[in-house]
Amino acid sequence: MKNYDVIVIGGGPAGLAAAVKAYDYGAEVLIIEREDILGGILNQCIHNGFGLTRFKESLSGPEYAARFVDEVKKRNIDVFIKTTVLSVGNDKSVTAINETDGVFTLKAKAIILAMGCRERSKGALNVAGTRPAGLYSAGTAQKYVNVKGYLPGKNVVILGSGDIGLIMARRMTLEGAKVHAVCEIMPYSSGLKRNIVQCLNDFDIPLYLSHTITKIEGDGRVTGVVISQVDENKRPIKGTEKHFDCDTVLFSVGLIPENELTKTAGVEIYPNTKGAYVYQNRETSVEGIFSCGNVLHVHDLVDFVSEEAEIAGVAAAEYALSGGKAHDAVSCVCGDNVSYVLPQKIDKNIDGNVKIFFRVKNVFKNCAVKVQSGDEILVYKKKRIALPGEMETVTLPADKIKTLNGGVTVSLEV
């Protein structure tokens, strides 16, 4: 076994795109993937809608992944499948385990963290009641249906109107289940508008906004749930209870970047995203360790995952082959109505525009994105509508970056 210029942890869309770009830059690249095949979570997303921006086509998840897997296969990129990384060192060592090599440690000049995210579990919500079979996170149900070929249940209630919940509402219906309700604790859905239409409206599945599940019933298997309306503090309102008989409950209650390995490497985590703090080239607080994709911040569109991963791939290869350059960075922080910004550090020593990604805290109409440094407004962009469920971008031009002498704030003026 050899050491590599760049080791990519995760063979999903982020890892694949990053590996290809790192290789094309000239680096020796290894992808480490824990599943049996490359492709990541896209392998179970058999619905289409992927690639509209990047390829101007509407692809299914596996098709989008295949585009990148093909590119990897055309190149001399090493791939370890069925291999799980156990820890990443501050010194860019990677310890992993698989059936043929056992536990082993490799060293790299640069590492790209592309581990993706996991679903928040029902356990984190403190839902009262019993703990029967038939409760699944939406992604687990999706795995059973789309990959294993099994139906979890026939009478479904879904908590969470994020994209995964919406997609599974349609998927279960298409497999012959009855989806009785989709509940959403917020007064708005965080899913893509097109999913509300194509997954709920088209199938007459009722959406209960400002509602949550307050009780689960059933001993061996779930038999029913109670839902309640909630107030502005997300507390259930007495008297608004509704009961549904069901044998399955799907929870689509949030995605959490899977940064356990990131922490073993001593990389600093930005609490607003639960992903790493990064510069615009996606380098983290540890020199030579880069991060991209859902492990950095949860994306809505895989097209942007690929774009971001390509930035990280090039930067990691450049670091591996030419060494790091000194940073001259200013901070980029959240202003009014913005819940997170990325990158959080803008390095003046890196040429080029910086596309800043951010999310807003609420639904805002007729607003404007404002990027300012001190009193100077650098960018001002009017927007008809901004939603928490749709990641926004604003570009800071290169010439404005060069002349920065203080931090930058991104806010939404309403």
Place this chain on the structure above:
Amino acid sequence: MIKIMFDVVVIGGGVVGGLILRKLAEYDLSVCMLERASDVAMGQSRANSGIVHAGFDAAEGSLKAKFNVLGNKMMKGVANALGVEYKNNGSLVVAFSEKEMETLKELKKRGEINGVEGLTIIDKKELQEKEPNISDDALGALYAPTGGIVCPYKLTISAIGNAMDNGAKLKTEFEVSAVEKIEGGYALTSLDGQTVQGKVVINAAGIGTEKIANLFGDYSFKVSGRKGEYILLDKESRGFVKHTLFFTPTEKGKGILVSPTVDENILLGPTAQLVTDGNVETSAEGLLDVQEKAKKMCKGVPFYNTITSFAGTRAYSDRHDFIIEKSAVADNLINCAGIESPGLTASPAIAEYVVDVLVNELITLRKKENFNPNRIPDNFFEKMSVAEKNAVIKENKAYGRIICRCEQITEGEIVRAVTVNPRATTIDAVKRRTRAGMGRCQGGFCQPQVAEIIARELNIPLEKVTKSGKNSELLIGRTK
């Protein structure tokens, strides 16, 4: 068909029944355990605080006090032999008023009478040094260095597994519903019509001990349920507290505790609520109560790291003490009832007394020559060095395949759980033995794979795999 008459039948697969079974297995006896659920450790032994109490809490002269202090001393040795983690992390009973500080002095005195060693009253400063996250309102505490923590279900599973390795038999999904006195002993019949015969019967059925005793015509005690709800925090919060923190007890009871677990989670709870039917539902009020009380004990409780909540039901007797005695009504029946807190702590001592004293009066006990008190820990792999792990993987490549990412559990360990005594046959049984599914994603990633492994090893279709036994199938069938 000739039915075999076991020398001893133990009804109830909890920690008390389990340690009794193991003690019985030391002797030349045929023994069988009957458990009504699909796995052992599914009653109180599954959902409790896992505390090895120092022994200052129980009333002087009570059986609780006697067996608590004895059991506390035995626990380390028993846990070691069975390959189960035991941590002597120490307990702190925290006082929030001068009146409570006075109560601590009484507790200390009581503890000393009960035979507890090392009890000290510490002041606010020392308390804050021991526990930096303690509430600013805490004035001081009673420090009990002999307090510890253990995993109650792992102890139960390991004890029963060890007993079975030494010849004991286990029948699960056997709910005793009828008892008939026959020549030489009793015939015990299950709900679904199976029969097991035994000369001596030990009733260690937890919340069901009253019903079982009644079947023998023994109406000498009543058992009621008191439910406790818990919240569990992710391992990321490890170190938030190091000792087990108790509120100063009032007439209402011990209150909740804030404690690390042996697996490095943080456990908050339990509440106390009378229940009639041993139900283990959590409630919005109960979980809120746990949170409020935890906030009273500590500052900055990391609730955002909640990974699950659950409830257990304590079985308490109308004698307000353990009932560990031969039945006055039914020959050769030994009742172990009302074993609520400090039951877990007391269990090794109870087992020793039940077998070496009570069973001894009924059957001649001859020690086995080849009794092996040791069991390989279910988590042996994680304790190994890299070189040792690689040797195992070379022999059996399934140990090189991680199935549960959150807890880093391999396929080899999951297959082993379905193979060694007491065999796991459900998702929850695998979870209790291996921790697969107990991490932060709570089985979101690994459950389908664990299910596939169970199906493969038991040679059953995937749709027959259950979470915890009958009527808890995961799937209803294939997709179109």
